[in-house]
Amino acid sequence: MKNPILYIVLIGSLLTSPLYMFGQVMARASVNRDQILIGEPIKLTFEVRIPMGQSLTWFNLDTIPHFEIIEAGKPDTNDNIDGKQYHQELTITSFDSGTMVIPPLVLKVEGKSYATDSIPIEVSYTRDDLSKDYRDIKDIIEVPKPAWMAWIPWIIGAFTVIAAGVIFYLLRKPKKPVAAPPPPQPKLSAYEEALQALEELRKQGLQNGEVKAYYSRLNDILRVFMFRKLKVATLEKTNEELISQLRQMPMEKESFNQLVRALQIADFVKFARYQPDATDNEKNFTVIQTAIKTLNNIS
Incomplete structure (x- = not known):
């Protein structure tokens, strides 16, 4: 090595x-x-x-x-x-x-x-073969139309005739008479309206013991009647002013005193100074009903 x-x-x-x-x-x-x-x-x-x-x-x-x-x-x-x-x-x-x-x-x-x-x-780029001849631009070739297209003018003509017929029919069709509006229901007279309101109040009675609402409704029925029948402005007046106007009406003394008493009870109930019983309620209802009938006969 x-x-x-x-x-x-x-x-x-x-x-x-x-x-x-x-x-x-x-x-x-x-x-x-x-x-x-x-x-x-x-x-x-x-x-x-x-x-x-x-x-x-x-x-x-x-x-x-x-x-x-x-x-x-x-x-x-x-x-x-x-x-x-x-x-x-x-x-x-x-x-x-x-x-x-x-x-x-x-x-x-x-x-x-x-x-x-x-x-x-x-x-x-792609190489062109210069040894080959140039190709001429070809003409546009017409594509044959489908056979169903020959029916298009006939279809359009048929639709035109049908549309013209429908328009002609609608123009010549007699128009239905416009239904006349129902005749207005005759308005109730002041007396009829008051009696109808009293009857509805009698059927309703005291709703859940609402004495104030019952007497207020009874008082309003009398006021509306006097406003419509006697042309007396009563809707904005107190019961005392209403009593003063009633004094001028030719009412019997007893009927007037009963009406005054019923209006005063309505005020007492309104201010919770008096709680009437069923007998008082029925009596005051009858007094107002009688007063409306009496006042209706005045004129």
Whole structure:
């Protein structure tokens, strides 16, 4: 052995080289075609390998200059003895003609940046075959009309005749006579209205013992009758003023005194100074009824 140190160095290199390869970061980008027509899609593939347990920040693929991203697949991962491997495919195209370059794209592993190689793509228009003759512009081809369209004028004519007939019928149709409004019901006289109100009050009687309401209604019936029949302003007057007006009426003294007594009782009930019984209620009702009949015969 001429140089044992040299052999030791060579053996050490052979033993450590796999570990060195396994600890390397690999980032590569490739395309399936490097010549396309404008708008034609191509596949851009990313292959990345990093050591196990290291953090990765993926490529920023928001925009690629001169290229449009049509579809972006999700990165696939795979763990093996070489480390953690990533694989992703993008479908891209370009609408700019000429030599367009996919620039180096950068990812970061443990904060350190790694870039792929740039990839030139030749983007061109469709090539015309100049050996062929130009094609003339063709005339417009008339499409035959469906057979049913020949019936359209007849259908329109039939609808027109029918519509004219309906309009003529509606114009000549005799109009129904407007029903005359029902004749107004004859208004009750003051005397009839007063008797009807008294009869309704008799049927109702005392509602829940409301004596005040009963006498107030009895008093109002007399006032309304005198206002309508005798044209006496009674609605805004007190019972004392009403009695003063009744003194001028040609009534019998006994009938007048009974009416005065009934009006006074109505005032006593109104101010809660008197609580009449059933006999008083019936007597005062009869007095008011008799007074209305008497006053109705005056004129």
